[in-house]
Amino acid sequence: MNAIELKNVSVVYGEGTPFKKIALNNINTCFPQGTVTGIIGHTGSGKSTLASLLNGLLKPTSGEVLLFDKSIWEKPKEMVQIRSQVGLVFQYPEYQLFDETVEADIAFGPRNLKLPQEEIDKRVKLAAEFCGITERDLKRSPFELSGGQKRRAAIAGVLAMQPKVLVLDEPAAGLDPKGREEILGGLIEYKNTYGATLIIISHSMEDVAKYADNILVMNNGEIYMQGAVEEIFLQAERLFDANLDVPQITKLFIELKKRGLCESSDIYTLGYAKKVIEKLLG
Amino acid sequence: MLKDVTFGQYFPGNSLLHKADARFKVLILIEYIVIVLLANSAYAVGLGLLLTAFLMVFSGVKIRLLLKSVKPLIFVLVFTCLINLFLTRGSGAPLVDWSFIKIYKEGVRNAIAMLIRLLSLVLGTSVLISFTTSPLELTDALESLLSPLKKIKVPVHEFAMMMSIALRFIPTLIEETNKIISAQKARCADFDSGNIFKKLKAMVPILIPLFVSAVRRAEELADAMECRCYHGGKGRTKLNVMHAKLRDYIFLLAVTAIIAGVVVLNRYDASFIKNLIKDLVF
Amino acid sequence: MAFIEARGVEFAYSPEEPLVIDGIDVKIEKGSYVAILGHNGCGKSTLAKLLCGIVAPTEGQILVDGINTCDGEQEFELRKKCGMVFQNPDNQLVASVVEEDVAFAPENLGLPREEIRKRVDSALATVDMSEYAKHTTHKLSGGQKQRIAIAGILAMQPECIIFDEATAMLDPTGRKEIAAAMKRLNKELGITVVTITHYMGEAIEADRIIVMNQGKIIADGTPAEIFSKVEQLKEVSLAVPQVTELLYMLECDGYQMPRGILHAMDAAEVLTQKLKK
Structure with a gap:
């Protein structure tokens, strides 16, 4: 589906x-x-x-x-329902943080959905877990966090709607x-x-x-x-x-294929690349 | 929505007014306002209108754009006209006398005069300053015109620098506001429903991130300016120095002459309008 | 004598807080191209601010071409010698028009008009932005804005430019533009370039890499030397180029592989020889 x-x-x-x-x-x-x-x-x-x-x-x-x-x-009037099902995280989402604590900020989405308080708490906890935010950080102000932590808090804010x-x-x-x-x-x-x-x-x-x-x-x-x-x-x-790139490892295999040393060039992960080379080396 | 407003927007161009010295344009605008407010008699008003027409032609701005700049003000214009038309009590017999509505010829006169004044002010400011002067030229012009105040310790340079930085950051902050609004909408924020207090409260998730980001931008900008040897206006030189040309002086003199003309014409308050109305009505 | 020299430098934002920079001794030679590599929050950006004197060390001292960065009287000399390009392209452009922005530094230096004009034109030509001289700054792409920022620094005619994660907010196209500009500044104009980054691709381009972790320098050498220490880099949560890692993984499985291979072509060469045997 x-x-x-x-x-x-x-x-x-x-x-x-x-x-x-x-x-x-x-x-x-x-x-x-x-x-x-x-x-x-x-x-x-x-x-x-x-x-x-x-x-x-x-x-x-x-x-x-x-x-x-x-x-x-x-039904344009029910767009809120759509937005809770399709979570959208923008570039540099840390610039949307506003509430007093990280916890309250993550709860903003579920609050807007008018969910019961227990459900909100549950979702905030789960979202924080997925994003690796500690219990201690939940009580802090989002503006005290480091750049990487802010990013996680902002993503958790969208995950908490469970899209x-x-x-x-x-x-x-x-x-x-x-x-x-x-x-x-x-x-x-x-x-x-x-x-x-x-x-x-x-x-x-x-x-x-x-x-x-x-x-x-x-x-x-x-x-x-x-x-x-x-x-x-x-x-x-x-x-x-189109002026786009491929992973460096794919570039390596394209070159090896050109030189007639290996058959395929659709190799893009390290683990698979290692296996292929080891097979070639015998 | 913010893109549709043309009032107060600069249109790059190469017309006579674009090329004129911004300092002179500021001075001429002051004179122009004097003319518009002073002109009383029909001849004087006619002279003022002639000047407005000349300015419009010299600005090279398309008439369509000029009309667009007036459009948002139509309500104000119509409203002031009607107030003047209905509320002015004249000495003679009313021209129209229908139940509680009484229109006197003084009312007609005031309404027309007000319409001409307001329209002239909007069009004149638009073509003289906003449409044909870049914000930077304008701040430079103001800094230069106000520089005598430095002697009495008015921080003219700092004021001008603040203004030009503010102008530089307006588009950046508008863009940022739109981004934050989208991000909060994606978290199901509702900005449209509820009473005025609810709506104000709904602005908090926009205003706080915007404020935080503006402060951060200011801090970073201060560092960047320091790194580029900024130390206030003392001993500073300029890449683009404004040079007044002969035509700027001529322009200024011509408009000064028009002020004199208006003063003179005001004395000959020929019963031009009275006659006009008589001709029209009877 | 080294162009920049840091001696026993320590720094903390306030006495109660832990040291962000914890005892750094480093010399950067004139005309060199150095990358400072480290994960987010390892103190590399603070080091950049210390090197060009925006903040003063709590302990120790930093000399830039013999000038102590704490010497308030020579602040101007210091700024002229060592410029800095910051991370966010939007927050370092002062003026709305490109050439006005580039002129900002020479205007502050009180140079005569003709000299400013000359410097603005040549700085814009160096970053390949001459045709944009009269454009408004906010409509440019991120890479173009950063190039204007570089031109703004170039107009001071500095001997050294420090790039503080100047490519972090750019797309790949913008990143390539800035990397090319850095290379040109160093190789053609002889400007000392110090770039602070966590992108491997950029660090590889430098002649020397300094790796930082928790406020300390933990490795210092040529890119080939640095990237041959795969385990050590992984320990401080840095990655190595994919081909370097591939050869390292093969080595761990008992194959004899050379270390310090950074580019796909070199790796292809190595593997070709192994496979043809």
């Missing part, structure tokens, strides 16, 4: 003025339930516009956005390798626990290779490529044409 499906979706800004800009042009795609999709593309390729379509922050100029086969714009679909715009931007791993690992854990669907926008090919099942490549407001991770990285040339 598809968690989200986009049918002939276009977004046009400034229709009828000389500043007319087509942000998204006839997008058709779907995000199957329980999968992780990585969206890659340049700044201005339409990735972020696509993200704000998914939870109804933006209304498409034409076309349909379906959440579990139902159009999200069917079925989670869309994240560069959740690990600016963090060091350990911080990246902790945040992305926690999100995968959340996905596995609730059978949720993850959509991660990222510039890091290594992260996409490591965590995603499918990849959607955006270019100039259109879908440039889409498919399973190995299919996409097998077509490295097409990615290079």
